[in-house]
Amino acid sequence: MAVLSSFPAELERLLEKDPYLTPFEQDFQRRYGIFHRILKNIEENEGGLDKFTKSYQTFGVNRFIDGGLYCKEWAPGAEAVFLTGDFNNWNPFSHPYKKMDFGKWELFIPPGPDGFRPVSHGSKLKLVIRTKTGEVLYRISPWARYVVRESNKVNYDWIYLEPSTPYTWKHPIPKKPKSLRIYESHVGIASPEGKIASYKNFTHNVLPKIKDLGYNCIQLMAVMEHAYYASFGYQITSFFAASSRYGLPDDLKELIDVAHSMGITVLLDVVHSHASKNSEDGLNNFDGTDSAFFHSGARGTHILWDSRLFDYAK
Numbered sequence: 507m508a509v510l511s512s513f514p515a516e517l518e519r520l521l522e523k524d525p526y527l528t529p530f531e532q533d534f535q536r537r538y539g540i541f542h543r544i545l546k547n548i549e550e551n552e553g554g555l556d557k558f559t560k561s562y563q564t565f566g567v568n569r570f571i572d573g574g575l576y577c578k579e580w581a582p583g584a585e586a587v588f589l590t591g592d593f594n595n596w597n598p599f600s601h602p603y604k605k606m607d608f609g610k611w612e613l614f615i616p617p618g619p620d621g622f623r624p625v626s627h628g629s630k631l632k633l634v635i636r637t638k639t640g641e642v643l644y645r646i647s648p649w650a651r652y653v654v655r656e657s658n659k660v661n662y663d664w665i666y667l668e669p670s671t672p673y674t675w676k677h678p679i680p681k682k683p684k685s686l687r688i689y690e691s692h693v694g695i696a697s698p699e700g701k702i703a704s705y706k707n708f709t710h711n712v713l714p715k716i717k718d719l720g721y722n723c724i725q726l727m728a729v730m731e732h733a734y735y736a737s738f739g740y741q742i743t744s745f746f747a748a749s750s751r752y753g754l755p756d757d758l759k760e761l762i763d764v765a766h767s768m769g770i771t772v773l774l775d776v777v778h779s780h781a782s783k784n785s786e787d788g789l790n791n792f793d794g795t796d797s798a799f800f801h802s803g804a805r806g807t808h809i810l811w812d813s814r815l816f817d818y819a820k
Contacts, residue, residue: 566649582609
């Protein structure tokens, strides 16, 4: 494990090169000190930064080899957490999570007889959060990988996806080009038709044109799920779900795979500075508090975007 100094590396050289930053020297040291403490905490309690950043492998709902499901959430402000959905006829309290350290909760759902899987592909799920004030909230897991909003509904539904024949990658990632020629693009508007276009449309109709124009990289915008389409993907509701308005996650994988076959590198626009203020299908007030993921109060509100601002210390 690398030893990280609690003092910003080469700060003096930075200030020599840019004297205008000198008045902010103490702020650099303060911020770096906070970063150092958090990183040390992650290394001591979470197995290191690399493991910590792969939270999607254990959080949310994940299938075990034996057919059982391991469910894990982070809800520090919750009094109790439950899983409900099609699999238990929407009984809100039949499947309680076990409370762990650091605000984590876990639940294991074993397989049934002959390996029967109680939660099947296409099942709808919801988290049930009981707050410390006794309020019962229905929420979507922050690690949900597929959410869908039907035309007659206001909020998204969390859908558990486990296709019998998952997409198989066919082409390797292209080698790093000597110079990038990036085509910034948006799947939904990449069509002359007056409708939201699809991943498949982009794959079959747009990628060949980008290749013919001589580009070797695409930057895809608005990939993560966002309830408000006009936000252009900057008010995220589900950070681990590829937007369902363009198609299935496997359709996005095919798009990326075909791009790779053309020698095109794919960059995904990732928005992690702020999030949708939606509560029922976003992260806002997830566990009944306004401070689980965000700064509490006015500091946690982005006035210009009407969104929530993350507390990076968490």
